[in-house]
Amino acid sequence: GQNIDQPTEMTATEGAIVQINCTYQTSGFNGLFWYQQHAGEAPTFLSYNVLDGLEEKGRFSSFLSRSKGYSYLLLKELQMKDSASYLCAVTSGGSYIPTFGRGTSLIVHP
């Protein structure tokens, strides 16, 4: 099976930087997704990491270490609209259908 662990809740200040961590245990790891989900809305795709290292997309960056079973999502210049749940999801084996973690609820305050 797969085990995905991420913090339940985080708070941060507008304009700051926040790092949301995700650790996973799985066999036959393929890749790791990050999704953003605002309350009452559908999840939206942020990133997909397959190789080790940091991938940057504007204010959001995602990092992966396959050997450590570890990823993080880095959000810079936080805005109030970044308040949402951030879901880490892993694909493994012969399947590219992701298994989701419970999500981290990020609250950005002024």
Next chain:
Amino acid sequence: SAVISQKPSRDICQRGTSLTIQCQVDSQVTMMFWYRQQPGQSLTLIATANQGSEATYESGFVIDKFPISRPNLTFSTLTVSNMSPEDSSIYLCSVEYPGTQYEQYFGPGTRLTVT
């Protein structure tokens, strides 16, 4: 990106009844999926909806409880049968577009409350 719609957006149902949720996509896709998201929980895959054949169900989910149809490449339905309060959840369909990096696009979800 995909335009995915779901009907109904929400419903309140009595226990013992059934509800059919529809998912419509704006273009043809091979892979369609149905997920459940219970309050405070992660997204859990119910099944993969296969066009022209039976759906593939994940462990813990059975066809009698969650029958799925996939009559063509743009449409699918999920029925929640003989409902109980434990079925209260958000049900989401998602699609994977060919040529994308396996990313999934989700519908807006159907919020189901069973009383």
